[in-house]
Amino acid sequence: xxxxxxxxxxxxxxxxxxxxxxxxxxxxxxxxxxxxxxxxxxxxxxxxxxxxxxxxxxxxxxxxxxxxxxxxxxxxxxxxxxxxxxxxxxxxxxxxxxxxxxxxxxxxxxxxxxxxxxxxxxxxxxxxxxxxxxxxxxxxxxxxxxxxxxxxxxxxxxxxxxxxxxxxxxxxxxxxxxxxxxxxxxxxxxxxxxxxxxxxxxxxxxxxxxxxxxxxxxxxxxxxxxxxxxxxxxxxxxxxxxxxxxxxxxxxxxxxxxxxxxxxxxxxxxxxxxxxxxxxxxxxxxxxxxxxxxxxxxxxxxxxxxxxxxxxxxxxxxxxxxxxxxxxxxxxxxxxxxxxxxxxxxxxxxxxxxxxxxxxxxxxxxxxxxxxxxxxxxxxxxxxxxxxxxxxxxxxxxxxxxxxxxxxxxxxxxxxxxxxxxxxxxxxxxxxxxxxxxxxxxxxxxxxxxxxxxxxxxxxxxxxxxxxxxxxxxxxxxxxxxxxxxxxxxxxxxxxxxxxxxxxxxxxxxxxxxxxxxxxxxxxxxxxxxxxxxxxxxxxxxxxxxxxxxxxxxxxxxxxxxxxxxxxxxxxxxxxxxxxxxxxxxxxxxxxxxxxxxxxxxxxxxxxxxxxxxxxxxxxxxxxxxxxxx
Numbered sequence: 001x002x003x004x005x006x007x008x009x010x011x012x013x014x015x016x017x018x019x020x021x022x023x024x025x026x027x028x029x030x031x032x033x034x035x036x037x038x039x040x041x042x043x044x045x046x047x048x049x050x051x052x053x054x055x056x057x058x059x060x061x062x063x064x065x066x067x068x069x070x071x072x073x074x075x076x077x078x079x080x081x082x083x084x085x086x087x088x089x090x091x092x093x094x095x096x097x098x099x100x101x102x103x104x105x106x107x108x109x110x111x112x113x114x115x116x117x118x119x120x121x122x123x124x125x126x127x128x129x130x131x132x133x134x135x136x137x138x139x140x141x142x143x144x145x146x147x148x149x150x151x152x153x154x155x156x157x158x159x160x161x162x163x164x165x166x167x168x169x170x171x172x173x174x175x176x177x178x179x180x181x182x183x184x185x186x187x188x189x190x191x192x193x194x195x196x197x198x199x200x201x202x203x204x205x206x207x208x209x210x211x212x213x214x215x216x217x218x219x220x221x222x223x224x225x226x227x228x229x230x231x232x233x234x235x236x237x238x239x240x241x242x243x244x245x246x247x248x249x250x251x252x253x254x255x256x257x258x259x260x261x262x263x264x265x266x267x268x269x270x271x272x273x274x275x276x277x278x279x280x281x282x283x284x285x286x287x288x289x290x291x292x293x294x295x296x297x298x299x300x301x302x303x304x305x306x307x308x309x310x311x312x313x314x315x316x317x318x319x320x321x322x323x324x325x326x327x328x329x330x331x332x333x334x335x336x337x338x339x340x341x342x343x344x345x346x347x348x349x350x351x352x353x354x355x356x357x358x359x360x361x362x363x364x365x366x367x368x369x370x371x372x373x374x375x376x377x378x379x380x381x382x383x384x385x386x387x388x389x390x391x392x393x394x395x396x397x398x399x400x401x402x403x404x405x406x407x408x409x410x411x412x413x414x415x416x417x418x419x420x421x422x423x424x425x426x427x428x429x430x431x432x433x434x435x436x437x438x439x440x441x442x443x444x445x446x447x448x449x450x451x452x453x454x455x456x457x458x459x460x461x462x463x464x465x466x467x468x469x470x471x472x473x474x475x476x477x478x479x480x481x482x483x484x485x486x487x488x489x490x491x492x493x494x495x496x497x498x499x500x501x502x503x504x505x506x507x508x509x510x511x512x513x514x515x516x517x518x519x520x521x522x523x524x525x526x527x528x529x530x531x532x533x534x535x536x537x538x539x540x541x542x543x544x545x546x547x548x549x550x551x552x553x554x555x556x557x558x559x560x561x562x563x564x565x566x567x568x569x570x571x572x573x574x575x576x577x578x579x580x581x582x583x584x585x586x587x588x589x590x591x592x593x594x595x596x597x598x599x600x601x602x603x604x605x606x607x608x609x610x611x612x613x614x615x616x617x618x619x620x621x622x623x624x625x626x627x628x629x630x
Contacts (some may be wrong), residue, residue: 006017007324008034016262021268023308025357025366031311032079032354033089037350038324039072040094046101046110050345054328057343059125062115064343069098070129070136071348076467077136082357085143092144095136099148103155103192117162120169122164124353125341130163131234132351133174135181139358145187157189164197170228171218172203175234182238183515205235212388221466222425223387223407224274228286229352232256237355240293250295257290258297259384259510261306262391265432266376266398272562272593273402273430275422277337278328279349280319288356291365300364301371308358309373319347326350330562336423336438337562375400375432381478381506388468390480392506403504403511405482408466416464418489422514426463428502429511430585433539435561437532437569442555444532444569447515447579447596448501449486450525451495458525470623476505479620479627495521503620505627507612508623510597511585512546514608516622520577528572531587532557534564540592543570547599547608548581550574557609580622582608 007022010030034419043050050068057064068327076091088092102114117126137156139144157265163180178201181194208215208231214223215231235249246253263271266484270283284307290296291303298306318332325331326347338346359365374380375393382391393399409425410416423436429445430436443462448457469481481503487493497519505512517526530543545552549572557567574581580603586592600611610618618629 007038008321010034018308020305020306020370020372021308021312023312025361027308028311028354028357029079029083031315032075034209034324035320035326035348036072036076036079036091037089039068039345040309041323042068043094043098044101044111046112047098048102048114052325052344054344056061057125057346058340059123059343063123063125064345064384066102066114066126066129067343068345068348069102070132071096071345071351073376074132075135075348075351075354077139078351078354078357080143081139082360083331084360087143092140096144096148096174099133099156100152103152103159106159114159117159117166119167120430121167124166124169127163127166127168127176127450130160131179134180135237136159138183138186140455143188144213148598157184160184161193164193171222172230174204176277177201179234179238182242186242191439202235205231207224209252211490212259212384213252213254214384214387218411220409220411221388221406222274222409224387224409224425225270225276225279225283227256227595229279229282232286233289233352233355234288236293236295239357243600246293246295250293253286253290253293253295254297257287259382259391261287261298261302262374262380262393263400263402263432264306264309264371264373264375264527265400266395267432268313268373269432270310271400271402271430271432272330272435273404274347274407274424276346277330277341277424277562278347279313280326280330280347281310282350282352285352285355288353288474292355292358299371302367304365304368305370305373307353310372311353330435334562336559337435379476379508381473381476383471383473383478383480385468385471388471388482390471390473390482390504390506392478392511394588395508396509399589400588401506401511401587403480403506404428404466405471405480405502405504406466406468408464410465416485416487416494418462418464418487418493421462421464421489428463428504429585431531433537433563434533434587435563435569437557437561438559441557441559442529442569442571444529444557446529447500447513448527449498449500449517449520450527451488451491452523459490460527463487463490472627473506474629477505477629479503479505479629481625481627495519500562501622501625503625503627505618505620505629507616507618507629509586509588509592510594512582512610512618513585514580514582514620516580516606517578522576526574526577526581528581528583529555530570530585532561532567532569533587534560534567537564538590540586540588540590541568541570542584542586542588542592543572544584544594544597545572546582546584546598546610547603548574548579580605580608582610
């Protein structure tokens with residue numbers, strides 16, 4: 001396996017069994033071993049904290065050290081449990097010693113003590129790590145927990161119970177006390193307190209289910225990778241470890257994977273959208289879990305292509321540095337991929353991907369011949385009405401695009417403030433080959449209303465809360481629609497009555513983008529931007545006006561994206577504000593020309609009709625939104 005990871009060795013490729021990636025189960029074991037071994041070089045003498053080098057998170061250095069212990073323990077736990085207790089590197093002895101040292105005097109300011117678990121608004125990060133500690137202990141119980149001194153077991157229980165007594169964040173965090181309680185019950189230490197934590201977690205999880213196999217991450221409309229690496233993973237892995245059967249959570253994971261499996265590019269990349277992207281190949285954890293439990297629509301060969309493709313994608317692109325450590329970023333280090341809670345050990349949430357090792361070496365996941373990923377086999381247009389997403393992929397270049405008409409990461413109780421604009425959720429289009437531009441540069445894939453254009457460039461709006469208007473499609477095409485209230489970073493935050501309704505139609509490699517603006521004040525202008533690409537990438541990014549636009553140019557994004565250090569963004573501009581605006585966009589593997597794709601565009605006050613050069617016809621009507629394509 002020819003990857004840039006000089007800090008630890010990997011087995012030779014097997015292109016017979018795995019013609020697409022060359023990866024086998026042995027590669028997964030070697031990567032787990034290499035990552036754990038490299039991280040342990042930064043452990044405290046007692047092994048309770050792994051203080052990896054790098055910028056601290058908002059939670060502080062001690063919490064970051066616990067994170068290093070807990071998240072690498074998860075990788076070691078999957079590795080040893082999958083090998084039925086075989087532990088050639090002695091990982092479990094180290095984690096047992098660290099557990100004893102960290103729980104001896106929690107909260108003390110010394111070399112080894114773990115921080116106390118507190119409420120989310122005080123210093124809550126240790127609650128996140130308690131779930132990884134609990135899972136690691138549960139998976140390795142016969143070889144670690146059962147061999148601990150009783151006093152150490154009692155201390156570990158006391159520390160873990162802090163997760164049951166403190167207030168989590170109002171989202172997937174409720175599955176951390178759920179997971180801790182599951183472990184305590186599995187070792188005979190359950191009681192009314194653990195039962196309440198589990199009931200509460202499942203109750204909230206049920207309330208967040210939106211359909212199509214998708215959960216919202218809390219009470220709002222945040223649909224992102226937390227679906228796979230948290231909201232599906234924790235309850236189903238709990239059932240798997242308990243031997244209680246998958247039930248409704250298995251059915252939902254199967255439905256989720258039917259769409260989610262399309263979100264990996266032909267190069268193995270997961271979709272770049274949403275927070276915590278520095279967790280990288282954790283994006284494939286739900287695919288691996290589905291293969292382990294049998295709750296997947298994909299064959300073993302396809303499942304392995306997806307998980308190994310994701311792993312190899314990041315190993316090939318500098319995610320592991322010369323010290324064998326996962327960096328804070330996407331390919332390599334990348335500040336814009338991070339959040340305030342990101343610390344040096346945060347990327348080790350990627351350990352969840354090693355759940356695939358719970359499938360033994362004779363499991364079809366590892367013995368079947370690797371098959372093409374869905375994005376390699378045919379073009380796809382799949383509408384997901386529940387999360388308000390339109391999945392759009394093309395086999396010729398392996399690019400997967402997601403047109404976002406439903407995921408905004410704005411909590412129900414929050415107001416809409418431009419200061420909280422988040423490029424990882426607010427843009428209308430995302431892909432496996434591009435990332436959003438930074439907040440300091442021109443926004444890519446964005447429709448903006450601009451006020452007071454006579455005073456400089458005007459004040460451009462952002463999109464915060466997204467209101468889905470539907471999604472659907474047919475053979476070879478799909479659509480999704482939404483509306484939003486433009487929010488402005490200076491002056492009045494909103495204009496009364498100002499509203500933008502947006503529709504995306506995917507057809508072949510093309511995107512028909514149509515917007516209706518209502519309630520714009522006099523002098524307002526509008527802008528539409530396209531995909532941000534770098535000059536060295538060889539990608540095509542096209543944006544062609546069809547109706548309503550008066551000018552076209554290109555904007556530069558010197559801060560680049562997660563994929564390129566410097567990017568160019570195509571832009572259209574229009575006068576007058578109110579009315580309909582239509583354009584054609586494309587992101588392709590080679591340079592693209594859009595001039596002859598559409599033959600004719602006509603529009604009225606509420607409708608746009610597009611005649612494609614191949615004879616197809618698309619009609620988009622507003623009030624209410626309807627889309628037809630024939």
